[in-house]
Amino acid sequence: MALSRLSSSAPGSNLLKPLTSAPSLRRSFSAAADDSTPITIETSLPFTSHVCDVPSRTVETSPKELMKFFRDMALMRRMEIAADSLYKSKLIRGFCHLYDGQEAVAIGMEAAITKKDCIITAYRDHCTFLGRGGTLLQVFSELMGRQGGCSKGKGGSMHFYKKDSGFYGGHGIVGAQVPLGCGLAFAQKYSKDETVTFALYGDGAANQGQLFEALNISALWDLPAILVCENNHYGMGTAEWRAAKSPAYYKRGDYVPGLKVDGMDVFAVKQACKFAKEHALKNGPIILEMDTYRYHGHSMSDPGSTYRTRDEISGVRQERDPIERIRKLIFAHDIATEKELKDIEKEMRKEVDEAIAQAKESPMPDPSELFTNVYVKGYGVESYGPDRKEVRAVLP
Amino acid sequence: MLGIIRQKLGAGSSSATMLGQLQRIRPAASALRSFSSSAKEMTVRDALNSALDEEMSADPKVFLMGEEVGEYQGAYKITKGLLDKYGPERVLDTPITEAGFTGIGVGAAYYGLKPVVEFMTFNFSMQAIDHIINSAAKSNYMSAGQINVPIVFRGPNGAAAGVGAQHSQCYAAWFAAVPGLKVLAPYSSEDARGLLKAAIRDPDPVVFLENELLYGESFPVSAEVFDSSFCLPIGKAKIEREGKDITITAFSKMVGYALQAAEILAKEGINAEVINLRSIRPLDRATINTSVRKTNRLITVEEGFPQHGVGAEICASVVEESFGYLDAPVERVAGADVPMPYAANLERLAVPQIEDIVRAAKRACYRSVPLAASA
Numbered sequence: 001m002a003l004s005r006l007s008s009s010a011p012g013s014n015l016l017k018p019l020t021s022a023p024s025l026r027r028s029f030s031a032a033a034d035d036s037t038p039i040t041i042e043t044s045l046p047f048t049s050h051v052c053d054v055p056s057r058t059v060e061t062s063p064k065e066l067m068k069f070f071r072d073m074a075l076m077r078r079m080e081i082a083a084d085s086l087y088k089s090k091l092i093r094g095f096c097h098l099y100d101g102q103e104a105v106a107i108g109m110e111a112a113i114t115k116k117d118c119i120i121t122a123y124r125d126h127c128t129f130l131g132r133g134g135t136l137l138q139v140f141s142e143l144m145g146r147q148g149g150c151s152k153g154k155g156g157s158m159h160f161y162k163k164d165s166g167f168y169g170g171h172g173i174v175g176a177q178v179p180l181g182c183g184l185a186f187a188q189k190y191s192k193d194e195t196v197t198f199a200l201y202g203d204g205a206a207n208q209g210q211l212f213e214a215l216n217i218s219a220l221w222d223l224p225a226i227l228v229c230e231n232n233h234y235g236m237g238t239a240e241w242r243a244a245k246s247p248a249y250y251k252r253g254d255y256v257p258g259l260k261v262d263g264m265d266v267f268a269v270k271q272a273c274k275f276a277k278e279h280a281l282k283n284g285p286i287i288l289e290m291d292t293y294r295y296h297g298h299s300m301s302d303p304g305s306t307y308r309t310r311d312e313i314s315g316v317r318q319e320r321d322p323i324e325r326i327r328k329l330i331f332a333h334d335i336a337t338e339k340e341l342k343d344i345e346k347e348m349r350k351e352v353d354e355a356i357a358q359a360k361e362s363p364m365p366d367p368s369e370l371f372t373n374v375y376v377k378g379y380g381v382e383s384y385g386p387d388r389k390e391v392r393a394v395l396p
Numbered sequence: 397m398l399g400i401i402r403q404k405l406g407a408g409s410s411s412a413t414m415l416g417q418l419q420r421i422r423p424a425a426s427a428l429r430s431f432s433s434s435a436k437e438m439t440v441r442d443a444l445n446s447a448l449d450e451e452m453s454a455d456p457k458v459f460l461m462g463e464e465v466g467e468y469q470g471a472y473k474i475t476k477g478l479l480d481k482y483g484p485e486r487v488l489d490t491p492i493t494e495a496g497f498t499g500i501g502v503g504a505a506y507y508g509l510k511p512v513v514e515f516m517t518f519n520f521s522m523q524a525i526d527h528i529i530n531s532a533a534k535s536n537y538m539s540a541g542q543i544n545v546p547i548v549f550r551g552p553n554g555a556a557a558g559v560g561a562q563h564s565q566c567y568a569a570w571f572a573a574v575p576g577l578k579v580l581a582p583y584s585s586e587d588a589r590g591l592l593k594a595a596i597r598d599p600d601p602v603v604f605l606e607n608e609l610l611y612g613e614s615f616p617v618s619a620e621v622f623d624s625s626f627c628l629p630i631g632k633a634k635i636e637r638e639g640k641d642i643t644i645t646a647f648s649k650m651v652g653y654a655l656q657a658a659e660i661l662a663k664e665g666i667n668a669e670v671i672n673l674r675s676i677r678p679l680d681r682a683t684i685n686t687s688v689r690k691t692n693r694l695i696t697v698e699e700g701f702p703q704h705g706v707g708a709e710i711c712a713s714v715v716e717e718s719f720g721y722l723d724a725p726v727e728r729v730a731g732a733d734v735p736m737p738y739a740a741n742l743e744r745l746a747v748p749q750i751e752d753i754v755r756a757a758k759r760a761c762y763r764s765v766p767l768a769a770s771a
Contacts, residue, residue, distance in 0.1 A: 118507070152540035159538040168506050168543065173530050179496050180531055183503020190459070190485065190509060213496025220491070373541045374575050376599035379631045381678035383575070388716065 035063040043268040052257030055275035104322035108269025115165040121200035123158035132167035136355035148362035175208030185225035196224040204235020222284035250289035263290030443585035447592040462514030498524030505547040515551035532601040533576035553605035561735035566700030572677040579677040583651040585615040590628030633680035639669035646697040647673040657753035692723040702730035
């Protein structure tokens with residue numbers, strides 16, 4: 001059960017004990033951001049595997065990487081919280097599924113792969129899009145339905161895409177993204193690109209039949225597909241133990257290997273994704289189960305506290321928050337001061353506020369955009385509005 | 397062993413029985429068959445096979461996927477010989493998991509490949525319909541043009557012979573309702589070749605509705621049809637028979653029936669114009685309306701269920717655009733409003749027959765005896 005997780009997680013006092021003897025001189029923040037001196041740390045927990053070897057718990061990082069992780073996750077956190085406010089002031093409409101708490105999965109994955117590898121996910125996609133190189137302005141404009149949005153305002157929260165850096169959305173139908181992701185992997189193999197696809201899905205989607213159909217084909221055809229279950233333990237309002245007979249999602253692949261990963265530890269995520277990419281290119285599909293947590297409810301319509309206790313939520317925030325982990329690591333290695341980190345957070349807040357202000361300036365789409373992009377080639381066919389004698393358009 | 401089988405199947409054979417498949421009632425001969433011996437003929441099966449072959453040869457991104465398309469040579473032999481020619485990387489036999497393999501096909505199309513996904517019949521497309529509609533049709537719009545989906549979904553659609561309720565539905569109306577999809581329905585071999593080539597080259601998702609009973613039919617084809625660059629335009633209907641008294645629209649197998657009905661009507665002095673729709677979406681409203689403005693009377697013919705069918709859309713279009721030109725109410729001839737029965741006599745009653753088209757045409761021409769008390 002989700003509640004028991006609190007006692008079993010051991011964030012590890014080893015976080016505070018550097019394994020290498022880094023110089024104890026405090027360096028300024030700006031120097032730290034460029035410092036590539038290797039630091040060796042251990043992931044919070046060992047990996048658990050199913051039908052495969054475990055990657056090492058020992059990871060190499062650097063002050064530069066630690067500062068980047070902190071900055072990027074702080075930005076994502078700030079972005080999602082700002083989206084919450086925008087939704088409450090009715091500037092964002094419809095659906096809004098927030099990712100705060102799960103940032104380590106997006107950031108750790110990006111650190112292990114390139115933009116030629118593909119990522120596809122479901123509707124909790126704002127941070128994933130940002131990680132793939134999307135801008136804050138594109139995010140907020142799209143959320144508010146403006147022209148500056150990544151889908152020109154026509155997609156909305158659940159339909160962000162960035163094909164030029166391998167981000168294929170942004171999908172509203174639970175589970176559909178997994179066969180699509182295996183199709184991307186198929187195409188990568190067909191094109192001999194030596195790249196992989198990460199298809200992300202939640203613990204709710206893990207029970208979908210099409211997932212197993214796609215996994216079967218991926219294993220048969222040795223596709224470089226990595227299925228990543230972002231297990232935040234609740235499929236909307238249904239806890240995993242109420243939806244899955246076997247919530248060991250990393251084992252669900254049967255003949256397909258799987259790895260269970262602490263999804264709140266960005267280094268564990270990075271290590272696992274690196275391992276998975278090497279595996280998928282040689283041996284076909286692998287499943288990664290990221291043990292993670294979302295602070296918000298399923299969407300903005302869900303308070304998130306009717307099926308979980310506030311103690312559980314605050315407990316995770318205290319013991320396992322991904323940003324706090326990095327903050328402690330940074331202090332333990334004397335990479336930056338508390339004030340410097342707070343300044344970064346202020347800077348991120350400012351960036352977000354500026355992006356929102358700019359996004360508010362972006363105009364709504366022109367009414368003629370109602371009829372664009374229905375087809376790539378419309379052959380001059382007519383399309384109609386609700387009153388077809390009144391509104392007609394020719395599709396280019 | 398495969399070589400022997402291939403030779404037995406032969407080329408250009410119009411035999412309907414292959415490798416012990418179910419017997420089917422031979423459809424009535426096409427009215428176009430009676431030509432001089434110098435005209436070249438081609439079966440619909442060969443038309444589709446050659447179209448696939450040529451498009452795969454021209455573009456390495458085109459690949460085939462579906463149940464039995466490879467080693468079995470195709471459930472209806474449409475993909476015969478292609479595995480040998482292009483290899484297992486481009487002709488892929490899938491497990492019986494439509495939702496999974498259709499999703500994989502759409503994902504491959506997102507990346508830029510050009511999949512041709514075969515459904516053994518379109519009845520099985522319902523298992524994958526979420527991917528056809530939500531993952532394929534809507535993606536270009538939702539992404540404002542970033543993700544286009546150059547995929548073709550093809551396979552036999554509609555009634556066959558004696559296959560019962562779960563294997564006989566026509567999906568033209570359902571798919572054609574969705575913006576973002578293109579829906580094509582060939583009739584003749586020329587249609588099959590030209591439209592399939594156009595579909596594969598098209599950058600948008602295309603639903604390509606074939607007909608099992610037409611696969612073995614032979615049609616005369618002109619020399620240009622054999623050319624590898626031959627292509628038919630999407631969204632344009634063909635006037636198979638010109639006339640001036642009544643317009644009959646039809647697609648797929650019903651075009652053949654409409655042409656035969658037109659022969660019968662001609663003997664009674666009714667000169668019918670038969671329109672082969674070819675494209676259900678986009679629908680060639682211009683050709684249909686121009687024809688109705690000429691003839692002033694319209695019957696729509698289709699095999700599928702009548703409610704919310706293709707004929708309903710055509711009728712609405714004509715009422716909206718050409719109301720003043722209609723001299724009689726629009727008549728719809730469609731499949732019976734029941735699941736398809738098995739018994740041969742009931743099956744015959746469930747699908748339009750030539751006499752149904754003739755009777756409806758006469759009604760539209762005020763030539764039939766009224767049902768009410770006689771004068």
